[in-house]
Amino acid sequence: MLIGKVTKGLAVAAALSAAGWTDALAQEGTLKFGLCFDLSKSYTFVSPQVAQAAQDLAALTNIKGGIEGHKVEIVVQDHGNEPQRGIECYERLKRDGVFVFDMLSTPVSIAVLPRIMKDKNILMQSSVGRGDAVDGSVFTQIFPVGATYWGQAANDIAYIKQQRSGDLKGAKIGFIYLDYPFGQEPIGVLKTLAEREGFELKLYPVPLPGSDQTSAWTQVRRDRPDFMISWLLAGGHVVAAKEMKRNGYPIEKYISVNWLNEVDIANIGPDVAKGIKRGTNVVGGQDIPIIKEIMAELYAKGKGSGPEKNLKDVYYNLGLANYSVAFQAARNAVKQAGWPVTAASMKVGYESLKDFDANGLLAPLTVTAQDHGGGGKTRIEMWDGQKWVPQTGWLADYQDLIWQIVKTSSSGFKAE
Amino acid sequence: MFYPLAGVRHQSYVSDSKLFPVPTDRNLLIVLTVAAIAAPFLLSSLYLNSYVQPWLIWTALALGLNLATGWAGQLHLGYAATMAVGAYAAVHAARFGIPWEFALLIGGLAASLIGSLFAFAALRVKGLYLAIVTLAMQFVMDWVLNHSPAISGGSHASLQSPRFALLGQEIASGRGLYYVALGWCALVTVFMMNLQRTALGRALVAVREKDYAAAILGVNSFYYKLIAFSMCSFIGGIGGALLVATFFFLAAPEQFSVNVSIQVLAMIIVGGLGSIIGTYFGVALILLMPGIANEIIANLTSFLGLPLGNETLAHIPTTVYGALIIIFLLVEPLGLGKLYANIRDYFLVWPFDQFKK
Structure with a gap:
C-alpha cells in the first residue's frame, strides 16, 4: 500500500519535472539570468x-518593453552555500539555457569558477568571490563589477587622508576584522599604504562569527586610533557598536566595509548609530529615480516580487545596481551583435560599458577587456539618524598599488 | 521467491563465509554494476556528472568514515580534515609534476599519517571525549588552511587542480571522470565487503562492541583502533583528492569545513552504521535530496501557479529534507540500510511467512 503510494507520488513528481522542463523550453525567446x-x-x-531587486528590475524592464524588445527572466534557486549544490544548480540552469550566472557566495563562486571558464559562460561576481577576478585579461568570463576589498580599503584610507587635510603622517588607524579570508584580505594593502603614507596601522582580529569582540575593543581603548576601519559582517557591527559605547570610542570614527545595512542600523538603534560610516559603490536610500519608478509601477499596483520593506535596504540597491549593469550589458550586446544574446556577445556588451551609473544609482563605471571591475570607485556614506549622506565624491585612489596586487594574485591562475 | 534459498547448502566454513550466500544478492549486484557501467549512455550529463558522480565519490568517502565509526565504533567528527589533508597533498604533488596515480597515493598516505598521529592522542579517550578531540582536529585544520597561503593557494584560498590523468591518459570528459569515480567507489565497496569477512574486520567489530571484552579475547584494542583510524583516513584522503580532481577542479577550505564533517557523519548515521548498502542510501538522501526536493517543489509551485517568495521556496525543500531524515530514523533507527534489510528479510521467506500467521 505504502509502496504504491510512494510510486504514485514519484510518478507525479516526475511528470511535474517533465512539465517544468517543457515550460523552460517554451520560453526560449527570453534572456535568462541564473541566480543560484x-x-x-x-x-x-x-x-x-538582491534576488527581489533582480526580479523587480526584470519586471519593470519587461513592462517597459524588455531588453530591446526581448523579455528578461530571473531564475532563482537556493544552494545553501554548499559548493556541490552550487555546482548542481549551475549545471541544471546551464541545461535550461542560462549562460549568465550570479552565485552571491564566495565559496560557491570559487567552486563554479573553473566550470564557468571552461564553458565560456558569464559569472556576475559583484561583492563576492576572488578579488583578482577584476583582471579581465586572465578571468575573461568573470565580471566582479564594483570595487574589490583591496580597492575599498584603499579608498577608505584616501577618505581618512582627506579628513586630515592630505596628511596621514603620525596618524593611527585601526583595522578590526573577522579572522578568516574575508577579513584578512585588505591587510596587505593597508600595510603597504601604512608604509607609503607614514601612518601607524593597528590590527585587531576577531574570531568568527564576530560575537565576541571584548578583547579587541579593550586594545582599541588603550591604543585610541584616529579611525577604525571595520571588516565585520551583519551582527558583528552591532556587537562593535556596543563595545564602542562601552569603551568610549566615538562611532563617527567607525568606517565599515560595504556590508552594513538598515537592519544592522535598526539593531544598533538608528539614533545610536548616528555618524557611523560605510564604504560603498552603490548609492544608499530610496531617493533614486529607479527605486521611485519601481515603487510607482510595481509596489503601488501590488506587483512587487516580495515584501515592500526590503526596498528600504541598501542591499536592495546593491541588487538593483548589479542587475542594471547586467541588463545594460545585454542591451549593448543586442545592439552590437543582435538577438539572440550569447555568452560571447554578453561579454563584449559588458566590456563596452562606459561611464554607466544607472541614472545615479552607482559609481560611474567603465568596464574594459582589461578591467572587469569598472574602475573600482567607492565613496563614504554616513548614517545621519534617518538616511545615508554621502561624505565624499566617488573615489578610486592608489590604483597603481591595487593593480599591482591584482596582477600578482591573478598571475597564479591558469585557465585550463 | 525473490531470494531463493533452495539448493544453498554450506558444508564448510569457507563456503559459509562466501561474499554472497544468497545468489540473488550477487545477481542483483551484477545488474547494478552493468547499469552503472552503462549509465553514461543512459543518463544526460547533468544527472551523470552533477548527481551520480558526486554520489559515488561521497559514498566512497562515507564508507571510509563508516569503517572507523560503524565498524570500529570510534566517533569521528574531523573527517573533513583528513579529506583536506589528502586533497591538498595530492593537488600540491600533482602541481609539482608527479603523475596523478602517485599524487593520489601521496594524498592518501599523508592523510593516513596525520590521521593516525591525531589518533595517537585522541585514542587515549573514548566516546564523547573522542568526538570532541576529533572535532579539535577539524578546527586545527581549518585554522591551518585559513592562515597558511602556501598550502591553501594564496589570499583567495583556492588551489587549482591540474588536469586529471591516469596512466598517461588525460581524463577531461564527463564520462571519463564518472568512470574514475565509479572505479574508486567500487574498489572501496569491494574492500569493505571483504573486510567484514576477515580477522581484522571481526577484531574491529569486537572493539566496537566492548573494548574490554575484546582485550580479554586477546584483541589489542588500541592497535585496532589505530588501524581503523589510519585506514579511514587513507580512504578519506584519496576520496578528498578525487573530489577535488574530478568534481571541484580546485581546492578551497570551505569544501572541507566542519559542516562537511557533520554531513558525512549524518550520511552514515541515516544510512546505517556498519552497513555498506545503507551508506549508499544515506549519501543519496543527505547529498542529493536537497537538490531534488528543490526541483520538485519549484516545479510543483509553478505547475499549481502558487506565487511563493524566493525565501519560502528555499525553505520548503529544507523543511521537507529535515522531515524526511526524522521520518526515516523514526521508522527505522538503525538507518536506511536496515530498512532495506527488513524488506529483504521479508522477501527471503515470502510467500511462506504468510502461512505462519
Whole structure:
C-alpha cells in the first residue's frame, strides 16, 4: 500500500519535472539570468534583497518593453552555500539555457569558477568571490563589477587622508576584522599604504562569527586610533557598536566595509548609530529615480516580487545596481551583435560599458577587456539618524598599488 | 521467491563465509554494476556528472568514515580534515609534476599519517571525549588552511587542480571522470565487503562492541583502533583528492569545513552504521535530496501557479529534507540500510511467512 503510494507520488513528481522542463523550453525567446543564491544559510542577510531587486528590475524592464524588445527572466534557486549544490544548480540552469550566472557566495563562486571558464559562460561576481577576478585579461568570463576589498580599503584610507587635510603622517588607524579570508584580505594593502603614507596601522582580529569582540575593543581603548576601519559582517557591527559605547570610542570614527545595512542600523538603534560610516559603490536610500519608478509601477499596483520593506535596504540597491549593469550589458550586446544574446556577445556588451551609473544609482563605471571591475570607485556614506549622506565624491585612489596586487594574485591562475 | 534459498547448502566454513550466500544478492549486484557501467549512455550529463558522480565519490568517502565509526565504533567528527589533508597533498604533488596515480597515493598516505598521529592522542579517550578531540582536529585544520597561503593557494584560498590523468591518459570528459569515480567507489565497496569477512574486520567489530571484552579475547584494542583510524583516513584522503580532481577542479577550505564533517557523519548515521548498502542510501538522501526536493517543489509551485517568495521556496525543500531524515530514523533507527534489510528479510521467506500467521 505504502509502496504504491510512494510510486504514485514519484510518478507525479516526475511528470511535474517533465512539465517544468517543457515550460523552460517554451520560453526560449527570453534572456535568462541564473541566480543560484544562498537563501537558507550564511548569506540570508543579503540574498533575499538582491534576488527581489533582480526580479523587480526584470519586471519593470519587461513592462517597459524588455531588453530591446526581448523579455528578461530571473531564475532563482537556493544552494545553501554548499559548493556541490552550487555546482548542481549551475549545471541544471546551464541545461535550461542560462549562460549568465550570479552565485552571491564566495565559496560557491570559487567552486563554479573553473566550470564557468571552461564553458565560456558569464559569472556576475559583484561583492563576492576572488578579488583578482577584476583582471579581465586572465578571468575573461568573470565580471566582479564594483570595487574589490583591496580597492575599498584603499579608498577608505584616501577618505581618512582627506579628513586630515592630505596628511596621514603620525596618524593611527585601526583595522578590526573577522579572522578568516574575508577579513584578512585588505591587510596587505593597508600595510603597504601604512608604509607609503607614514601612518601607524593597528590590527585587531576577531574570531568568527564576530560575537565576541571584548578583547579587541579593550586594545582599541588603550591604543585610541584616529579611525577604525571595520571588516565585520551583519551582527558583528552591532556587537562593535556596543563595545564602542562601552569603551568610549566615538562611532563617527567607525568606517565599515560595504556590508552594513538598515537592519544592522535598526539593531544598533538608528539614533545610536548616528555618524557611523560605510564604504560603498552603490548609492544608499530610496531617493533614486529607479527605486521611485519601481515603487510607482510595481509596489503601488501590488506587483512587487516580495515584501515592500526590503526596498528600504541598501542591499536592495546593491541588487538593483548589479542587475542594471547586467541588463545594460545585454542591451549593448543586442545592439552590437543582435538577438539572440550569447555568452560571447554578453561579454563584449559588458566590456563596452562606459561611464554607466544607472541614472545615479552607482559609481560611474567603465568596464574594459582589461578591467572587469569598472574602475573600482567607492565613496563614504554616513548614517545621519534617518538616511545615508554621502561624505565624499566617488573615489578610486592608489590604483597603481591595487593593480599591482591584482596582477600578482591573478598571475597564479591558469585557465585550463 | 525473490531470494531463493533452495539448493544453498554450506558444508564448510569457507563456503559459509562466501561474499554472497544468497545468489540473488550477487545477481542483483551484477545488474547494478552493468547499469552503472552503462549509465553514461543512459543518463544526460547533468544527472551523470552533477548527481551520480558526486554520489559515488561521497559514498566512497562515507564508507571510509563508516569503517572507523560503524565498524570500529570510534566517533569521528574531523573527517573533513583528513579529506583536506589528502586533497591538498595530492593537488600540491600533482602541481609539482608527479603523475596523478602517485599524487593520489601521496594524498592518501599523508592523510593516513596525520590521521593516525591525531589518533595517537585522541585514542587515549573514548566516546564523547573522542568526538570532541576529533572535532579539535577539524578546527586545527581549518585554522591551518585559513592562515597558511602556501598550502591553501594564496589570499583567495583556492588551489587549482591540474588536469586529471591516469596512466598517461588525460581524463577531461564527463564520462571519463564518472568512470574514475565509479572505479574508486567500487574498489572501496569491494574492500569493505571483504573486510567484514576477515580477522581484522571481526577484531574491529569486537572493539566496537566492548573494548574490554575484546582485550580479554586477546584483541589489542588500541592497535585496532589505530588501524581503523589510519585506514579511514587513507580512504578519506584519496576520496578528498578525487573530489577535488574530478568534481571541484580546485581546492578551497570551505569544501572541507566542519559542516562537511557533520554531513558525512549524518550520511552514515541515516544510512546505517556498519552497513555498506545503507551508506549508499544515506549519501543519496543527505547529498542529493536537497537538490531534488528543490526541483520538485519549484516545479510543483509553478505547475499549481502558487506565487511563493524566493525565501519560502528555499525553505520548503529544507523543511521537507529535515522531515524526511526524522521520518526515516523514526521508522527505522538503525538507518536506511536496515530498512532495506527488513524488506529483504521479508522477501527471503515470502510467500511462506504468510502461512505462519
